[in-house]
Amino acid sequence: MIKIQNVSKSYKKGEKVIDDISLEIKDGEIFGFIGQNGAGKTTTIKMMTGILEIDEGDILIDGKSIVNEPVEAKKMFGLVPDNPDMFLKFSGIEYLNFIADCYNISKEERIKRIEELSKKFEIYDELDNKIENYSHGMRQKIVIIGVLLHNPKNWILDEPITGLDPKSSFDLKELMKEHAIKGNTVFFSTHILEIAEKLCDRIAIINKGKIIFLGTLDDLKNKYGNEKSLEEIFLNLIKMGDNNE
Amino acid sequence: MNKLKNIFNLTKLYIKESKDSTSILKKNLLKIEKKSVLYYLYIVLFLGILYASVEVISYIINMGKPELFINSFFLILNLFIMMKSAMVSLNVFYFSKDIENILHFPLKPSEILISKFNTLLYMNYEIEIIFAIIPLLVYGTMMKAGLMYYLNLIIILIIFPVFTSLIVSVIMIILMKTVKLFKNKEIMQFLISILFISIIMFIVSFYTIYLFSNNSLEESKIIVLNNINEKIVAMNKIFLSINPTSSILESSSFILVLFNYCKLIFINICAFVAFIILGNKLYLKQLLQAKFYYKTNKIKNIELNKKCKKKKITKSYIKKEFKILTKNPLFFIQCIYPVIIITLLFIVLFSIMLPAFIEVLQSEEYKEVRETLKFDIEAVCLIIGTIQIIGLFNYTSITSFSRDGKNAYLIKILPIDLMKQFIYKNIPQITINTLLSIFIFIVIKYKISNIGTMYILIMFLLSEFFTIINSFILCIIDLVMPKLDWNGEYEILKNNKNKLLQYVLIIFNILFLVFIKNLFEEIELNISLGIILIILILLLIAFYIFINENKNKLFKKIN
Numbered sequence: 001m002i003k004i005q006n007v008s009k010s011y012k013k014g015e016k017v018i019d020d021i022s023l024e025i026k027d028g029e030i031f032g033f034i035g036q037n038g039a040g041k042t043t044t045i046k047m048m049t050g051i052l053e054i055d056e057g058d059i060l061i062d063g064k065s066i067v068n069e070p071v072e073a074k075k076m077f078g079l080v081p082d083n084p085d086m087f088l089k090f091s092g093i094e095y096l097n098f099i100a101d102c103y104n105i106s107k108e109e110r111i112k113r114i115e116e117l118s119k120k121f122e123i124y125d126e127l128d129n130k131i132e133n134y135s136h137g138m139r140q141k142i143v144i145i146g147v148l149l150h151n152p153k154n155w156i157l158d159e160p161i162t163g164l165d166p167k168s169s170f171d172l173k174e175l176m177k178e179h180a181i182k183g184n185t186v187f188f189s190t191h192i193l194e195i196a197e198k199l200c201d202r203i204a205i206i207n208k209g210k211i212i213f214l215g216t217l218d219d220l221k222n223k224y225g226n227e228k229s230l231e232e233i234f235l236n237l238i239k240m241g242d243n244n245e
Numbered sequence: 246m247n248k249l250k251n252i253f254n255l256t257k258l259y260i261k262e263s264k265d266s267t268s269i270l271k272k273n274l275l276k277i278e279k280k281s282v283l284y285y286l287y288i289v290l291f292l293g294i295l296y297a298s299v300e301v302i303s304y305i306i307n308m309g310k311p312e313l314f315i316n317s318f319f320l321i322l323n324l325f326i327m328m329k330s331a332m333v334s335l336n337v338f339y340f341s342k343d344i345e346n347i348l349h350f351p352l353k354p355s356e357i358l359i360s361k362f363n364t365l366l367y368m369n370y371e372i373e374i375i376f377a378i379i380p381l382l383v384y385g386t387m388m389k390a391g392l393m394y395y396l397n398l399i400i401i402l403i404i405f406p407v408f409t410s411l412i413v414s415v416i417m418i419i420l421m422k423t424v425k426l427f428k429n430k431e432i433m434q435f436l437i438s439i440l441f442i443s444i445i446m447f448i449v450s451f452y453t454i455y456l457f458s459n460n461s462l463e464e465s466k467i468i469v470l471n472n473i474n475e476k477i478v479a480m481n482k483i484f485l486s487i488n489p490t491s492s493i494l495e496s497s498s499f500i501l502v503l504f505n506y507c508k509l510i511f512i513n514i515c516a517f518v519a520f521i522i523l524g525n526k527l528y529l530k531q532l533l534q535a536k537f538y539y540k541t542n543k544i545k546n547i548e549l550n551k552k553c554k555k556k557k558i559t560k561s562y563i564k565k566e567f568k569i570l571t572k573n574p575l576f577f578i579q580c581i582y583p584v585i586i587i588t589l590l591f592i593v594l595f596s597i598m599l600p601a602f603i604e605v606l607q608s609e610e611y612k613e614v615r616e617t618l619k620f621d622i623e624a625v626c627l628i629i630g631t632i633q634i635i636g637l638f639n640y641t642s643i644t645s646f647s648r649d650g651k652n653a654y655l656i657k658i659l660p661i662d663l664m665k666q667f668i669y670k671n672i673p674q675i676t677i678n679t680l681l682s683i684f685i686f687i688v689i690k691y692k693i694s695n696i697g698t699m700y701i702l703i704m705f706l707l708s709e710f711f712t713i714i715n716s717f718i719l720c721i722i723d724l725v726m727p728k729l730d731w732n733g734e735y736e737i738l739k740n741n742k743n744k745l746l747q748y749v750l751i752i753f754n755i756l757f758l759v760f761i762k763n764l765f766e767e768i769e770l771n772i773s774l775g776i777i778l779i780i781l782i783l784l785l786i787a788f789y790i791f792i793n794e795n796k797n798k799l800f801k802k803i804n
Binding site for chain 2: 049050051052053071072075079081083086089090093094097098100101104107110111114115124125127128
């Protein structure tokens with residue numbers, strides 16, 4: 001479970017990029033975090049994962065505060081970043097071994113997980129090659145495997161589908177569903193509305209650092225017009241939010 | 246005309262792109278930026294060069310051998326230019342990012358080649374501005390030289406780097422012909438740079454041994470200086486451009502000056518023709534090979550049982566840090582290689598100069614000096630100071646976080662305490678400097694036998710504390726002002742202004758040791774060493790507490 005409690009953040013004094021947001025993502029839920037570029041999605045994810053300091057409020061991951069118990073809270077989630085270019089000079093297996101050491105995964109467990117996941121993402125034969133020689137999609141896959149390696153209860157994914165081929169994209173979405181069915185939490189950001197529509201139990205729409213909608217997709221359609229497409233509703237909401245300022 | 250215009254525009258573009266954060270000439274190419282730390286560092290450097298120039302030149306003039314200065318100065322300047330060219334030419338000609346952006350324009354390979362050469366030349370002019378102008382002006386003033394000397398000086402400073410830069414460029418193009426031998430462009434880049442720098446090191450060592458050999462102490466100083474001067478003139482012949490250059494500045498005969506100018510221009514033209522012919526034939530082909538090198542993946546049947554090993558977090562993290570440094574040749578060349586080279590150079594020069602120095606001290610003439618020499622706090626500070634100054638050419642800690650670039654955020658999401666990660670990040674610099682200082686202490690022990698083993702061990706311990714504290718400071722600098730937004734590994738130091746603070750730290754280290762020397766001058770050595778050790782331990786504890794208490798603030802920029 002992820003709880004975001006009255007969180008605010010500003011980079012400059014008096015200019016809040018995240019303004020008093022509160023969310024609760026329950027166990028077993030796939031939660032979509034939707035917003036335009038610069039709306040505050042990545043900033044929120046960075047605060048959730050301890051990358052950015054929180055100015056006000058707190059974030060709890062399975063009851064552990066990212067502010068007060070950062071190391072314990074970090075054991076509870078796995079993050080898939082939007083940029084998968086990491087450890088380029090390492091081979092895939094070296095990278096996965098490093099991550100496994102950081103999460104104290106036993107040898108037997110890591111062999112089992114690496115084999116299972118790398119075969120699922122069709123990257124098994126490439127594990128001994130340097131990451132710099134991987135395509136963007138393959139890099140994305142190795143990062144995702146790194147995250148899934150320690151089997152965290154809470155998945156946090158920043159634009160995870162970008163760059164994946166159709167098969168891997170489908171596999172990842174299936175994995176997200178499987179993970180949620182097992183009673184775990186999946187939180188992901190996206191600006192692709194179709195993905196949110198097919199995958200999410202609930203969504204939050206963020207605009208200029210404020211949550212402008214929180215609920216299910218049905219709620220959204222019921223509230224803003226059933227006949228309209230999700231895209232139209234989203235754009236109207238953004239427009240309304242801008243006009244209200 | 247169009248060709249010249251293209252070359253001019255390209256040169257301007259390349260020079261702007263090649264600008265380093267420590268470059269003395271900024272923005273408008275010819276304007277010196279005033280409001281920077283660098284500006285003041287250069288002032289200190291210039292004052293140091295001015296002081297050293299006055300001392301050395303007045304000594305040589307007093308000995309009645311002024312030409313020794315000019316002959317040896319241009320030899321040293323030439324070695325500087327060779328070293329700089331060797332270190333940057335590969336990047337300038339083949340691996341700079343700007344090349345890719347202009348390859349689709351309808352430009353002739355020779356236009357790109359000449360513009361690239363101009364960039365290299367420009368970098369060498371910077372070397373001249375820093376190291377050559379002041380000593381040569383001081384020489385002119387002290388020799389009461391006429392207007393002709395200064396006019397010739399301007400022309401010489403313009404012409405002098407051309408020949409060496411051309412020769413290095415030609416060698417580089419020939420070496421690049423071997424590119425097919427190496428499947429990995431980074432290894433090739435690394436090996437060529439190492440090969441080049443090793444050759445220059447060999448030349449420096451060879452020269453030093455040659456200069457200091459067979460100078461009998463029975464002979465008077467003036468005869469020794471004469472011998473050295475003759476040797477230098479003989480050696481300078483190898484470099485072709487040095488002796489004509491020295492002759493132009495030394496000679497009062499117009500005909501001789503003219504003759505030497507003709508000689509200089511002739512060898513430059515020959516070198517330029519060779520450069521253009523070779524360049525036209527090879528450059529563009531090599532450029533495309535180097536730029537669009539592509540490595541295909543091998544499909545391997547991986548044995549996970551062998552490849553997966555569980556390690557403790559500490560070991561795994563530190564291993565990762567070393568792997569990042571060593572698996573990436575550009576990180577290795579930029580961060581570790583300078584300190585290895587400087588240590589080796591120091592050891593070679595120390596091993597050659599020290600016996601000669603000891604021999605000189607044995608003579609009656611230096612009896613008084615000999616008697617004042619003893620192992621005291623001054624000697625301790627000198628040894629530790631030298632090791633620390635050498636160690637500060639290690640750029641591992643100042644780039645410890647910046648090296649992670651855009652994936653530095655991983656530091657924040659790993660379930661490892663930030664303080665622990667800070668210490669792990671310091672381990673590579675501390676390890677490398679420790680190994681080098683062990684190496685230096687072994688040489689000192691071996692060469693200066695009258696320093697007791699216990700003192701060597703205490704000095705090593707003190708030096709270690711300095712190393713750790715310096716590494717912590719550099720790591721904090723990188724943490725507070727990280728340079729994470731880079732596109733190529735070569736940018737890690739090229740545009741990293743933090744390295745200037747590393748130079749400031751060198752000055753601070755020197756001042757601190759001078760302060761310690763003055764403070765403990767009158768106190769017994771063993772007590773002094775004990776007190777210094779306690780001060781350093783307390784300082785280290787204070788640093789640890791400060792970092793641990795403020796880790797969240799210090800890591801703020803890592804995101």
